[in-house]
Amino acid sequence: MKRIIAIVAGGDSSEHGVSMRSAEGIYSFIDKDKYDLYIVELTKQKWEAILPDGARSAIDKNDFSFTDQGKKIIPDFAYITIHGTPGENGILQGYFELIGIPYSTCDVLISALTFSKFTLNQYLKGFGVRVAESMLVNKRHGISDEEVIEKIGLPCFIKPNASGSSFGVTKVKTQEQIQPALQAAFAESDDVMIEALMDGIELANGCYKTRNKSVVFPITEVVPKNDFFDYNAKYNGEVTEITPARLSPELTARVQQLTSAIYDILGCKGIVRVDYIITEGEKINMLEINTTPGMTATSFIPQQVRAAGLDIKEVMTDIIEDHFIAEK
Numbered sequence: 001m002k003r004i005i006a007i008v009a010g011g012d013s014s015e016h017g018v019s020m021r022s023a024e025g026i027y028s029f030i031d032k033d034k035y036d037l038y039i040v041e042l043t044k045q046k047w048e049a050i051l052p053d054g055a056r057s058a059i060d061k062n063d064f065s066f067t068d069q070g071k072k073i074i075p076d077f078a079y080i081t082i083h084g085t086p087g088e089n090g091i092l093q094g095y096f097e098l099i100g101i102p103y104s105t106c107d108v109l110i111s112a113l114t115f116s117k118f119t120l121n122q123y124l125k126g127f128g129v130r131v132a133e134s135m136l137v138n139k140r141h142g143i144s145d146e147e148v149i150e151k152i153g154l155p156c157f158i159k160p161n162a163s164g165s166s167f168g169v170t171k172v173k174t175q176e177q178i179q180p181a182l183q184a185a186f187a188e189s190d191d192v193m194i195e196a197l198m199d200g201i202e203l204a205n206g207c208y209k210t211r212n213k214s215v216v217f218p219i220t221e222v223v224p225k226n227d228f229f230d231y232n233a234k235y236n237g238e239v240t241e242i243t244p245a246r247l248s249p250e251l252t253a254r255v256q257q258l259t260s261a262i263y264d265i266l267g268c269k270g271i272v273r274v275d276y277i278i279t280e281g282e283k284i285n286m287l288e289i290n291t292t293p294g295m296t297a298t299s300f301i302p303q304q305v306r307a308a309g310l311d312i313k314e315v316m317t318d319i320i321e322d323h324f325i326a327e328k
Contacts, residue, residue, distance in 0.1 A: 002036045005320065006049070006064070006075035008092065008103075010041040013084030014167040014188060018294065020190040022081040025295040025302065030316045038066075041121075042082065042092075049073070062195055063099055075318055078103040081292055089115035089162065102323035104270040106291045107313045113161050114266070114289045117150070118193045121286070127265050129258070130285045135243070136161060139186045145178045148194055155197045158182055160189030171197070200279040204300045205259045206293065208271040208315065210322040215315075216256040217304035221245035241300070243307045251282055258284055270319050271301055 002264075007030075009023035010016050023039045031035055039050045040059060047059035057066040065074045078101050086092045087105075090112035096103045114120050121131040135151055137143045148156070158181040159169040162164040168188035170181035202222040208215055210239060223240040246251070254289040259274045273293035277285045293301050307310045 002034060003076040003320070004326075005030060005035045005037050005077050005079055006020050006040045006074060007037060007079045007081060008040045008042060008087060009081050010043055011082035011084050011087050012042075012044050015083035016043070019081055019083045019087075021297075022083070022292075022295040025083055025297060025299070026079055026316070029295070029302075029312045030320075032314045034317065035320070038068075038073070040066075040075075040078075042086070060097075064096075064101055075101060077102075077323060078100070079316075079320070080105045081295060083294065085162075085291055087114075095106070104323075106266070106270065106272070110266050110268060111291055114291050117159070117288050118161050118191070120289060124262065124265070124286065129262065130283060132198050134160055134193050134286060137182070137192045137194060139190045139192070142182070143194075143209045145175045146173075148178050149175065152194050152196050156167070157193075157195045157197060158185050158195055159195065160185045160187045161191040161193045167282045171175075198277045198279050198285055200277045200285070201245075201247075202275045202287075203247075203255060203278060204273055205255055205276070206271055206273045207259045207263050207268075208303045208319060209263060209268075210318050211325060213318070214260065215308075215310075216260050217301070218244035218307040219247065219252060219255055220300045220304060221247070241303065243300075243303045247278075251278070254282075255284055258286075262286070262289065271315075273300060 007023045007026050008328060009019045011019055022297060027037055041048050048056040049059060049069050050056055057068060059066050063074055065072050076094055080087045080103050082088055088111060090108040092106060093103060093108045093111050118134060118136045121134060125131055135308040137310040155171060155173045158172050168185040170184055172178055172181050182192060204220045204222060211214060221242040226240060262274055263272060271293060272318055275287040279285055295301060302312060305315055
């Protein structure tokens with residue numbers, strides 16, 4: 001009997017469409033000789049499994065089951081590829097814990113911690129990880145232009161504290177841009193992070209670990225054609241991505257060691273991606289961690305897997321089977 005894998009996608013945020021594209025990527029990567037696959041689309045209004053013939057079957061939230069050709073299906077494993085709420089912030093992880101279905105990502109605590117960019121940065125600073133100076137602003141209180149300039153300075157980034165794919169992110173260069181940038185970010189998240197600009201080389205580095213192996217992928221260097229690595233750079237090709245990155249062997253090793261250390265500090269699971277800026281003096285600054293990184297055709301992880309000479313089908317099998325090894 002093949003295990004049944006639910007690729008859980010969609011979600012409630014602006015990243016719904018990106019998530020569905022990631023689901024298609026993962027569907028193409030997983031070994032169909034070993035597993036039966038269903039994409040499950042989640043929205044606030046409904047949860048539905050997409051059946052092989054394109055029809056849809058409503059999910060029973062009591063046990064995450066659905067019906068295919070009159071047969072009740074309960075997935076053996078959930079591969080979560082929701083970018084944003086509820087799949088990246090711990091909510092869905094808690095649900096799967098309650099009903100006893102293993103899943104691909106970090107646990108409830110770490111998903112929630114990494115989803116809050118500001119909280120994560122403050123936490124990892126305690127372990128010696130270098131991050132940009134930043135402050136958190138709540139929608140109810142707001143902040144004056146003068147306070148932003150005094151505490152963080154210009155230019156700076158204003159971004160939603162809990163969002164991804166660069167939705168609501170603005171690179172602010174002048175005082176007149178501050179309040180519009182805050183409004184754009186508040187449209188995505190009730191809390192907004194204001195972060196000092198760091199000039200340097202932008203990098204992305206993926207990693208996954210199982211009980212039997214530790215894999216840190218080659219690093220990708222990101223050269224945006226725009227002002228920064230925004231949505232169009234990420235998904236519409238307005239960027240040059242170089243894998244492996246043009247770094248010295250020594251700096252490459254340092255970045256990969258830090259990625260591995262961060263993975264262990266947090267107790268991550270599945271594939272994560274850590275983004276960095278290398279500033280003057282080869283200082284490594286962490287930008288953020290993605291615990292459900294994009295898996296579309298243009299995403300970093302598939303690029304890095306290929307550059308490592310690995311088979312992404314085997315990587316997916318590693319992640320799925322690791323959870324069942326633990327049960328034995």
